[in-house]
Amino acid sequence: MIQDGVIPLAEIDSLSKEIECIMCLNTANNSRMCIHCSVIVCAKCIETWINKQKTCPKCFHPVQETDFVKCRLVDKIIEFIEVVKSNICSNHPKETPRVYCSTCKKYVCFECIVTDGQHVDHDYKYIDEDYRKIISLNHKLLDFLRKRRKNNQDNLATLELATQMLLNDHNDNINHVNTVQQTATVLIKETQRTFDNYQQKKQTYVDVIKIDEMIIKNIEQRLSESQNLSDQEEILQILQEHIPSMKIQFSNHINILSPKGW
Structure with missing residues (x-):
């Protein structure tokens, strides 16, 4: 559930699971979708699979490469997730990174500094x-x-x-x-x-x-x-x-x- 305009990291991770390739278990790269069962796979993964097998790896329906179509929605979701994650602190999902810690070479939020006491003695700059x-x-x-x-x-x-x-x-x-x-x-x-x-x-x-x-x-x-x-x-x-x-x-x-x- 979205609270105060912030999407919880758990929900982002859950959404990421939905667009994983069932073959390599990574986020679908150049995504393809089976027209028979709507399973999501990478274009390269399914190409390699179909060269050896002639059935869908999920529903086992007889298929050829043209049965796996380009899924632009998945590509849009992947782009959305990347943008959202860039605006979420990895330690505090409800916070936005507003400081760059030069010592650790990473972006952190005020909670990391004030509440957790991390990066207090480090060199950091505010992000405009x-x-x-x-x-x-x-x-x-x-x-x-x-x-x-x-x-x-x-x-x-x-x-x-x-x-x-x-x-x-x-x-x-x-x-x-x-x-x-x-x-x-x-x-x-x-x-x-x-x-x-x-x-x-x-x-x-x-x-x-x-x-x-x-x-x-x-x-x-x-x-x-x-x-x-x-x-x-x-x-x-x-x-x-x-x-x-x-x-x-x-x-x-x-x-x-x-x-x-x-």
């Missing part, structure tokens, strides 16, 4: 509202980068499988074209062109994934060490540079955060 809004925005952008990396990794895996299938088909074709040299030449050239195209795309995905991994590692470190609004603004600028299509949308958001007269 603009800082809180920008850090929430940065976490959302970081999540976007993680999803983009995951999507590119999935695309790379699909491309590698397609490449292997192409090579297998190519070998089969070679075995049948010894007596038809002209046809063989056409097939070889077409296969080579397609293979070269796949290799170029594969290298593109590899390069993009490496860049995203470097960005994510850099941003995660900066977020863990940030202590003030300017740090978060710098992080936001870095993120926007690497997500061009999101720049206009989030620049409008920042204009709302900026004090009048800036």
